[in-house]
Amino acid sequence: MSRFGSVADRNAVEKEQAWEDRPRAKTMYQFIADVAARHGNRPASTFQLLSGPKDKAETLTWSELLGRVTQAANLFRSLGVGEGDTVAYLLPNSNETVVTLIAGSIAGIVNPVNPLLEAEQISAILRETKAKVLVTLKAFPKSDVAQKAAEAVKHAPNVKTVLEVDLNRYLSPPKSWIVPLVRPKNPIEHKADVKDFAAECARQPAGQLIFADSEHDRVAAYFHTGGTTGMPKVAQHKYSGMIYNGWLGARLLFDETDVMICPLPLFHVFAAYPILMSAIASGAHVVFPTPAGYRGEGVFDNFWKLIERWHVTFLITVPTAISALMQRPVNADVSSLKTALSGSAPLPVELYNRFEKATGVQISEGYGLTEATCLVSVNPVDGKKKVGSVGIPMPHTHVRILVEENGGTFRECATDEVGEICIANPGVFEGSTYTEVDKNHDLFAETRFLRTGDLGRLDADGYLWITGRKKDLIIRGGHNIDPAEIEEAMMAHPAVAFAGAIGQPDAFAGELPCVFVELVQGANVTEDELMEHARTHIHERAAIPKHVEILAELPKTGVGKVFKPDLRKRAITRVLNETLAAAGFAANVASVTEDKKRGLVAHLRRLGDVDDAALAAKMGEFTTPWDWAK
Numbered sequence: 001m002s003r004f005g006s007v008a009d010r011n012a013v014e015k016e017q018a019w020e021d022r023p024r025a026k027t028m029y030q031f032i033a034d035v036a037a038r039h040g041n042r043p044a045s046t047f048q049l050l051s052g053p054k055d056k057a058e059t060l061t062w063s064e065l066l067g068r069v070t071q072a073a074n075l076f077r078s079l080g081v082g083e084g085d086t087v088a089y090l091l092p093n094s095n096e097t098v099v100t101l102i103a104g105s106i107a108g109i110v111n112p113v114n115p116l117l118e119a120e121q122i123s124a125i126l127r128e129t130k131a132k133v134l135v136t137l138k139a140f141p142k143s144d145v146a147q148k149a150a151e152a153v154k155h156a157p158n159v160k161t162v163l164e165v166d167l168n169r170y171l172s173p174p175k176s177w178i179v180p181l182v183r184p185k186n187p188i189e190h191k192a193d194v195k196d197f198a199a200e201c202a203r204q205p206a207g208q209l210i211f212a213d214s215e216h217d218r219v220a221a222y223f224h225t226g227g228t229t230g231m232p233k234v235a236q237h238k239y240s241g242m243i244y245n246g247w248l249g250a251r252l253l254f255d256e257t258d259v260m261i262c263p264l265p266l267f268h269v270f271a272a273y274p275i276l277m278s279a280i281a282s283g284a285h286v287v288f289p290t291p292a293g294y295r296g297e298g299v300f301d302n303f304w305k306l307i308e309r310w311h312v313t314f315l316i317t318v319p320t321a322i323s324a325l326m327q328r329p330v331n332a333d334v335s336s337l338k339t340a341l342s343g344s345a346p347l348p349v350e351l352y353n354r355f356e357k358a359t360g361v362q363i364s365e366g367y368g369l370t371e372a373t374c375l376v377s378v379n380p381v382d383g384k385k386k387v388g389s390v391g392i393p394m395p396h397t398h399v400r401i402l403v404e405e406n407g408g409t410f411r412e413c414a415t416d417e418v419g420e421i422c423i424a425n426p427g428v429f430e431g432s433t434y435t436e437v438d439k440n441h442d443l444f445a446e447t448r449f450l451r452t453g454d455l456g457r458l459d460a461d462g463y464l465w466i467t468g469r470k471k472d473l474i475i476r477g478g479h480n481i482d483p484a485e486i487e488e489a490m491m492a493h494p495a496v497a498f499a500g501a502i503g504q505p506d507a508f509a510g511e512l513p514c515v516f517v518e519l520v521q522g523a524n525v526t527e528d529e530l531m532e533h534a535r536t537h538i539h540e541r542a543a544i545p546k547h548v549e550i551l552a553e554l555p556k557t558g559v560g561k562v563f564k565p566d567l568r569k570r571a572i573t574r575v576l577n578e579t580l581a582a583a584g585f586a587a588n589v590a591s592v593t594e595d596k597k598r599g600l601v602a603h604l605r606r607l608g609d610v611d612d613a614a615l616a617a618k619m620g621e622f623t624t625p626w627d628w629a630k
Contacts, residue, residue: 002251004253004380006383007461009380009382009383010393013252019426027213027215028106029213030215031243031277031280035062036063036066040066041063042061043061045065045095045279046060046285046287047094047288048288050297050298051290051296052302053302053309053332060095067207068206070207071206072100072107073106078204081132083108083214084108084109085130086108087100087107087108087111087134088110088111088125089112089113089134089136090137090152091267092115092137092293094167094288096197098266098276100135101272104221105220106213109219110220110221111131111221112266112268115148119148120152122149124232126156127158128436129234131156131158132158133160133162134159134192135162136162136163139184140166140168140184150190154190159190161194164195164196164197165197165198166196167291217239217240219236219429221242222235223235234434235429235433235435237429238373244373244425245273245373246278246280246281247281249284252378252394253282255283256282258282258284258285258338259284259310260275260279260284260312260315261287261289261307261316262293262316263288263290263294263317264318264560268344270343270374273368274341274375284314294318294560300328303328304332304334307332307334308332311336313338314338314340315337315339315340315341316340317340318344319348320345322354323518327522334361338361339381340355340361340362341363341364342363342364345561347387349388350492365385365387365391366378366379366390367390369452372427374427376390376397376399376423386461390463390464391463393423396425398423399421399464401413401421401458402419413458415457415460418456418457420456422451422452424449430444466484473503474501474512475503481542481543483501485543486501486513486538486543487515489534489538490517490537493525493530494520495520495523496523497518498554499517499518500515500516500562501545502564502571504547504571507622513542514546515534515549516549516550516554517550518551527549527550531548534548576589576626586610587610588604589605590603590629601627602626603630604619604626604628605628
């Protein structure tokens with residue numbers, strides 16, 4: 001493991017040799033076989049179904065994990081999965097999820113699917129990836145995953161086999177006796193064969209693969225991006241990119257004595273690559289608390305005690321989880337903690353400061369994206385952390401800040417000049433990032449640099465700063481407003497746990513800034529007080545929000561990002577309803593939905609007689625598309 005404290009340290013690692021010349025595993029099976037040979041008796045993966053610090057847990061050593069992965073890979077091959085075929089999984093976190101992720105990439109192409117999606121979206125992903133096998137849950141109390149899986153498979157005839165994981169084995173009596181009595185029925189019928197995952201794996205040899213492990217660098221994983229509305233895009237990941245993420249972790253962060261607690265879902269690249277692949281490369285131990293991770297019952301309340309139980313050295317987190325943790329006392333010995341790694345969304349400075357004050361531990365914020373097989377940059381654990389930045393680009397990662405000029409050419413930005421973050425590294429699959437060919441159109445600058453869609457800058461010290469998403473910019477009368485400026489200002493209020501700023505429709509300016517906030521538990525503040533706070537803390541006059549609204553909880557994705565489309569829908573509904581009422585129209589907004597071509601569309605319903613022409617004229621003052629609800 002190298003010291004990683006500065007740009008000079010990063011450069012020193014790069015100068016050793018080119019990435020292509022580095023000795024490394026060529027396949028996923030070589031990768032995990034190597035760690036089992038080096039650290040076979042050390043703990044690899046721990047999972048506990050319940051969140052209590054004394055609840056039953058299962059820990060697999062690296063040798064045991066290799067055996068289970070080998071059995072599962074052999075099973076997938078026996079079910080007709082070849083190198084170009086897909087094994088999908090619709091699973092919460094568990095040791096079986098770890099096994100399936102690794103084994104699926106060995107036998108064929110693994111395709112993790114978010115269980116929080118609707119069945120229609122899940123089936124669309126299964127069809128897009130042409131999945132032959134789906135690994136999912138056996139029906140279990142308080143879970144609808146099995147029912148969603150059955151409905152999705154019904155509409156994805158390419159899935160020939162469903163393998164069911166029964167979480168009941170993680171329970172102790174008497175709870176384990178009760179589950180079979182209260183297990184929900186799954187009446188949805190489909191034509192795929194349904195088999196028990198554990199029983200089928202047990203029939204396979206654990207000592208070696210029953211097929212040749214070809215060494216060419218190939219696509220081994222499909223990860224969908226976004227996916228809360230419409231058909232998600234599916235990114236392709238090659239062995240080299242997956243192993244590169246692991247190599248980075250082992251070289252710069254972790255060794256076999258480290259313990260990571262990862263309450264993030266294994267359908268997301270953050271948990272799959274910087275965490276699990278880094279564990280494989282380094283021999284570190286990963287702990288997965290509850291199937292739902294941070295969303296699991298009691299996880300936040302027991303979190304500090306779990307850190308004490310497992311002697312955790314690295315906390316893997318996201319800003320929304322940090323916010324929730326800061327609302328609970330540090331009620332255990334957390335002296336084993338070295339640092340916290342945060343990703344997936346920008347980390348407000350105020351949250352960083354609260355965490356350090358409460359724990360004595362600093363957060364290293366990083367940046368990655370699904371399209372690049374994740375890792376791009378991180379604030380150095382051993383060096384200066386610039387709070388609010390996402391740190392220093394990784395070894396063998398080339399970051400450029402570009403602006404597209406007329407004619408499709410690109411201009412490189414000066415130091416601290418904001419442009420689009422474009423990257424090239426071993427995780428970028430040049431020209432073929434997405435499975436759908438047309439989605440790769442205009443995705444690369446100068447044929448090589450992935451256009452991330454993120455706006456940012458590189459400072460004089462080589463640190464990368466993200467200033468917003470191109471699509472998230474609030475455009476007020478042609479003036480670009482960065483939502484992060486509003487969010488950071490609101491987060492400075494002690495009662496605010498989290499903030500999400502968006503542009504709400506306006507007939508004059510096109511958009512006006514609007515902010516939704518979630519309060520710290522037990523806090524008491526009014527929207528008027530927050531508006532006054534905004535006026536005094538937001539320095540750009542145009543960025544002061546025209547509307548502040550307190551929500552019980554901000555809508556979030558499965559990995560803790562504030563889900564802004566839901567906030568936009570809420571704002572569109574409010575603004576249009578106010579406009580219609582003020583103009584005296586007997587109509588209001590029935591719903592707002594996302595259309596692939598039109599964006600967010602408002603659907604109006606009649607509440608009485610309406611002058612259609614006059615209403616159309618009034619609605620035409622806004623850029624929001626609309627129609628009559630059917």
